[in-house]
Amino acid sequence: MNIVLFEPSEIGKPLPRDYDRSNHIIEILGRSVGDRFDAGVVNGLRGKGTVTAIHDDRIEFEFEEAIEEPELYPIDLVVGMTLPQTCRKILRDATAMGVQRIFFVATEKGEPSYSSSKLWTTEEWRCQLVAGAAQAFTTRIPNVSIDLSIEEAMALVQSANTKVALDNYEASSSLANIAGSKGAVALAMGAERGWSSAERDLLRRNEFELAHLGIRPLRTETAIVAGLAILSQIFVT
């Protein structure tokens, strides 16, 4: 946690002591009354918090807004719905890497039913986004949708300049050879067991180019980080 993020509704209210964030401020950062810490509002401004009181069950703080955060990168991620523990990592890392939208889609070889897991039926998915932004010292989190069909996601990313799907089997080009042009990017990645033939056809019909990351198949969450690293290079100055 490189910055302590609050929801707009939490500003001006005491923060319970048993929360990650109050522990972080008091125990990890070692802040006392009067001390400042990096803080921000989710999808809002970044600034400084000041500890104004420490009680057994809560801390109090003031928040001073100061800095408009840079926009997220114009990168959309389309991912086959997969295991909750994998989705957690994707949510956190893709947020930290600056992705603007994430669409979890049903795929033939994936497990659409995972969208009924606790990760998705509670607010936990959003906590992962906030944790990713807090790691990345920023306030902005991506929009996330689940339970989409591939077709629906394709329609939502239709205007991207670069559309690429990671694939270990039928890709003729490495991702590095495709990346490089400016403009919005859509990156599609199947679940653990990849795309079906029908899905590859659908991706191609929607002008997605199939690309690989080399001969070594990576775990879904690792391939996504690797793919985002390569594709986001054009936005990093």
Next chain:
Amino acid sequence: MNIVLFEPSEIGKPLPRDYDRSNHIIEILGRSVGDRFDAGVVNGLRGKGTVTAIHDDRIEFEFEEAIEEPELYPIDLVVGMTLPQTCRKILRDATAMGVQRIFFVATEKGEPSYSSSKLWTTEEWRCQLVAGAAQAFTTRIPNVSIDLSIEEAMALVQSANTKVALDNYEASSSLANIAGSKGAVALAMGAERGWSSAERDLLRRNEFELAHLGIRPLRTETAIVAGLAILSQIFVT
């Protein structure tokens, strides 16, 4: 696990039933007597295993060697010794991504004492390498050293053509701008809290260029995957 890997000493001997690998062959892959599965010898040839007997407490198999695996990429990783759970991910992902050597070094802001954790005092570190290779459908694993000083690691990677250290504070260039020339690569990454001033000087004296991955600090293990993805592009065809 995309391939079942064996140590040379395990070939021709029964495999206990309670092992990950026998479960994988019988339960996950659903193989019966006479069925074949992708198999290989750690740092040796890849080929096919055939199940020859299934007992309550063990399975028996034959292994047919066939294919020499491609060399690992000429990429060395120098990493500040950090939390065992972080090192586990680095070991597994860096192996899957084809790194040839990993040096864990003591850094001022890291925790050299973590090298006395169970990960390092048992064979568990090596199991992580084998798991990474099994994910990547290959047999080759990197050489790993721990308890080195930064100076010792610098000496071991001295001849690399591209030497780069990830740094969020004093880097003037993005990694993408440095990557691209052919030849051996050394990538250095501090532990969670990064490099000290003295270490930055030491890195610069050893011709390491400081580079960043953008304005968003990533977790150590995520930054390593992102850095390796960018640096290995020149070796991926």
